[in-house]
Amino acid sequence: MPELPEVEALREFLDEHLAGKEIARALPVAISVLKTYDPPLSALDGTTVTAVDRHGKFLDIAAGGLHLLIHLARAGWLQWRDVLPSGPPRPGKGPLALRVALTGGDGFDLTEAGTTKRLAVHLVHDPADVPGVARLGPDPLAGDFDRDAFATLLAGERRQVKGALRDQSLIAGIGNAYSDEILHAARMSPFKPVQNLTEDETTALYEAMRATLRSAVERSHHVAAGRLKAEKKSGLRVHGRTGEACPVCGDTIREVSYRDSSLQYCPTCQTGGKPLADRRLSRLLK
Numbered sequence: 001m002p003e004l005p006e007v008e009a010l011r012e013f014l015d016e017h018l019a020g021k022e023i024a025r026a027l028p029v030a031i032s033v034l035k036t037y038d039p040p041l042s043a044l045d046g047t048t049v050t051a052v053d054r055h056g057k058f059l060d061i062a063a064g065g066l067h068l069l070i071h072l073a074r075a076g077w078l079q080w081r082d083v084l085p086s087g088p089p090r091p092g093k094g095p096l097a098l099r100v101a102l103t104g105g106d107g108f109d110l111t112e113a114g115t116t117k118r119l120a121v122h123l124v125h126d127p128a129d130v131p132g133v134a135r136l137g138p139d140p141l142a143g144d145f146d147r148d149a150f151a152t153l154l155a156g157e158r159r160q161v162k163g164a165l166r167d168q169s170l171i172a173g174i175g176n177a178y179s180d181e182i183l184h185a186a187r188m189s190p191f192k193p194v195q196n197l198t199e200d201e202t203t204a205l206y207e208a209m210r211a212t213l214r215s216a217v218e219r220s221h222h223v224a225a226g227r228l229k230a231e232k233k234s235g236l237r238v239h240g241r242t243g244e245a246c247p248v249c250g251d252t253i254r255e256v257s258y259r260d261s262s263l264q265y266c267p268t269c270q271t272g273g274k275p276l277a278d279r280r281l282s283r284l285l286k
C-alpha cells in the first residue's frame with residue numbers, strides 16, 4: 001500500500017504533468033470505484049487542472065472548482081500514459097478502474113489488482129466533504145508539526161505505539177510499512193504503550209518519524225510513477241524482511257502475524273533481544 005512518501009511522489013509527478021492541462025474526460029470503468037454521484041464525474045470534462053495536493057494518503061486533483069480525491073488503498077495504483085489508447089475502455093476487463101484523459105491525448109489510469117476492491121475516488125466541492133479526509137490528523141512532515149505538537153497529540157493516548165502511529169485520525173499518512181521503519185529507527189517495541197513513553201522516548205520517536213519519512217520522500221523524489229513501488233521496497237530496513245539480517249545489528253528480523261497483515265521488527269534493536277509473542281503462531285502450536 002502506498003503511504004505518505006509514495007503518495008507525495010505521485011502528487012509531485014501529477015502536479016508536473018497535470019497542472020494547467022485540460023481534462024477531456026474522466027471515465028469510471030469499475031462501478032465500485034466512484035463513491036460520489038453529485039457532482040457527476042462528467043462535471044470535470046473541459047475543466048483545467050489548477051493544482052495537485054495531498055492529504056495524508058489521499059491525492060487531491062483540483063480542477064474547475066472541484067476536487068477529485070483518490071485513495072489508492074492496499075492494491076490501487078496510478079499509471080501515467082503519454083498516449084492513451086483510442087476508443088473507450090471495456091468494463092470488467094483487467095484491473096483498470098478509472099481513466100482520466102487530457103485533451104492532449106495523454107492522461108492516467110487508476111488500476112486495482114486483486115479481488116478486494118477498496119480503491120476509492122470522490123468528486124466533491126471541498127476535500128473536507130470526504131469523511132476520510134475530514135478526520136485526518138496533522139501531517140507529520142508539516143513545517144509547524146514540532147516535537148511538542150507531537151507530544152500534545154500523544155497525551156492521553158492509551159494504545160500501543162504501532163497502532164497509534166497508523167491511526168490516520170491521530171496522524172496522517174503512516175501505514176504498516178513506515179510504522180515498522182519508524183519504530184526500528186526509534187529502537188522501540190511496536191507493543192509499547194504510548195502512555196509509558198518517557199520525554200526522551202517521545203523525542204526519539206518524533207525524530208525517527210520525521211527522519212524516516214523525509215528520507216523516503218527524498219528517495220521517491222523524481223522517481224517515475226511506475227518505479228515507486230520497487231523504490232519503496234528497496235528502502236525498507238525491517239518491514240517485509242522477516243528472516244533477513246537487521247542492517248543495524250545483524251540480528252534476524254522477526255515478525256508478528258495477523259489475519260491479513262504482519263509487522264516486522266528487530267529483537268536486539270527494539271525489544272531487548274526478546275521475541276514478541278506471535279498470537280497466530282502460539283495458537284497454532286497449542
Ligand SMILES: [Zn+2]
Binds near residue numbers: 247248266270
Ligand atoms: Zn537490529
